[in-house]
Amino acid sequence: MPKVKIPRKSTTIDMTAMCDVAFLLLSFFILATKQKPPEVLSVAPPSSISAKAAPDKSILITLTKDGRAFIMLGDETKKADILSNINLAKGLNLSPAELKKWEKSPFIGLPLNQIKSSLSLASEIPANKMPGIPTDSSRNEMIDWVKSISNVYAGTDQRKLQEMLLVKGDNAALYPAFKNIKQAFKKNEIFKFRIVTNGEAVPVGSELYLNPPKAN
């Protein structure tokens, strides 16, 4: 029998090119996706079935586990106006240079009487050391902050403001602190705001599951 030699060709594929493509795509995704706003305070929010997404630019009031309240003014366009408004309203006597420095800080977590002294410090106080904005019923400074915010947004569409006002509270934060934040809103005639929660699926078999609201 004549030996029929089947010419054997190499079946190994050079994977180098594939590897390059994979790492290029990886770099693209790492760089192109937005970085989350720096979470200086770790807060674990409760979960809810609400499916509306939280807006990117927001005025976020954070309530930590131990009841401290912080404000993050996410809207850069109005931040300067809000800070100068409260400077005038509460007589903080901040110079323009101090106001500019204050604008740079990512969040507000001090009682009003400590702002001037904190701005003269060389380094920023870390979030954990800040006492937070006082919200006790005897001295609720949150009311003043919300007043300044609503003053600056007075001319614009109120619905936009409602969508931007977010409250993010920790699971273990006690109710009285949250109640005082709600009071701050009510005293300023703001009756609609939003709470940041983790998403959870609608429980199977519940009323909402069986009768989903008509999408509008």
Add this chain to the structure above:
Amino acid sequence: MAEMDTSSGGGHHKKGPGVKKAKKLSTRVDLTPMVDLGFLLITFFVFTTTMSQSTAMNMNEPKDDSTQVMKVKNSGAMTILLGKGDQVYYYFGQLEVDKLSEQFKSTTFKQIRDIIVGKKKATNIDDLMYIIKSDKQSTFKNAIDILDEMSICAVPPGHYAEVDMTATEELLIRKTEEANGIK
């Protein structure tokens, strides 16, 4: 010295003719696992960055108008009280001093849903009102969870409200907590 002996562990003895040379080891690396790793990382980033968007729940607060006291029918009212340690207490209608022990009930978040739905089905929608009162020691999570329960049970807005707790109710909660062991 003239030639490089590439065989591994080359013998010191001279190779005679007819002796097979030791196999040359391949220096090619198979990159398949590296590609797998690359794609795994990509899918990880694709999924985690889209899913990390947190959702927001709408809150509607009623006006604090002391001149306009809302009238609620006793038959349609259910009061839900939130206490320490994720405890939920409830009663229907108004608290009557002599019937307290049978009226005031305690439960957990898992069971409250059935009770809320039961009440909703048994009452005319115009009379239905859930009154939510939170104790000083209840947590933010409790408050949000109960509002979420309202949405889950499809209670229309306007049929539930958050109100301050009365001293009697606070006392009742303290007593119940003591009786069941402070949680």
